[in-house]
Amino acid sequence: DAEITQSPRHKITETGRQVTLACHQTWNHNNMFWYRQDLGHGLRLIHYSYGVQDTNKGEVSDGYSVSRSNTEDLPLTLESAASSQTSVYFCASSGRRRNEQFFGPGTRLTVL
């Protein structure tokens, strides 16, 4: 069965370190998204991609970057982790002509 996976599921890091969160989907979807979920803020869009070599900034992109070298993967990099980036991160994907998104299980990141 097709799926979307995230790794690691839990990560603790220190302020200033570079961190990369992985997202891999086997749906062959063109669209991929990264969100963060914080208490009281719902899901906020960090970055998104509509295809290979395409990346776009979302509403809370400062301090994050992504790259899309193939259809299946959209890794999210925190250049220099800050305590304000402690959050739960969700990756999602959707097909070109589909409206609903399929979400991964999430990565809980703690920055100390």
Next chain:
Amino acid sequence: DQQVKQNSPSLSVQEGRISILNCDYTNSMFDYFLWYKKYPAEGPTFLISISSIKDKNEDGRFTVFLNKSAKHLSLHIVPSQPGDSAVYFCAAKFNAGKSTFGDGTTLTVKP
């Protein structure tokens, strides 16, 4: 400015009764609306959606109503079951693939 708002952070209903979750939006360009359900420690899952050209969409126990003039949509769950206890997110989109989400409403269905 938040374009999609869910003004009720929480809702508690008795098993078997109706649950009504509400969502308001400000951008009249939105042409598709979705509801997602999220259990703890899991990612959100798609529940039901509605196009802006319709005012109602039904799927089993779940019905979504859209009132474009009021920029308001609601999700009705009838009858509510304890397994429906979760966080419900309203989302809206136009044209391309990205969606704007509300902050979520935590539904608790009491046995």
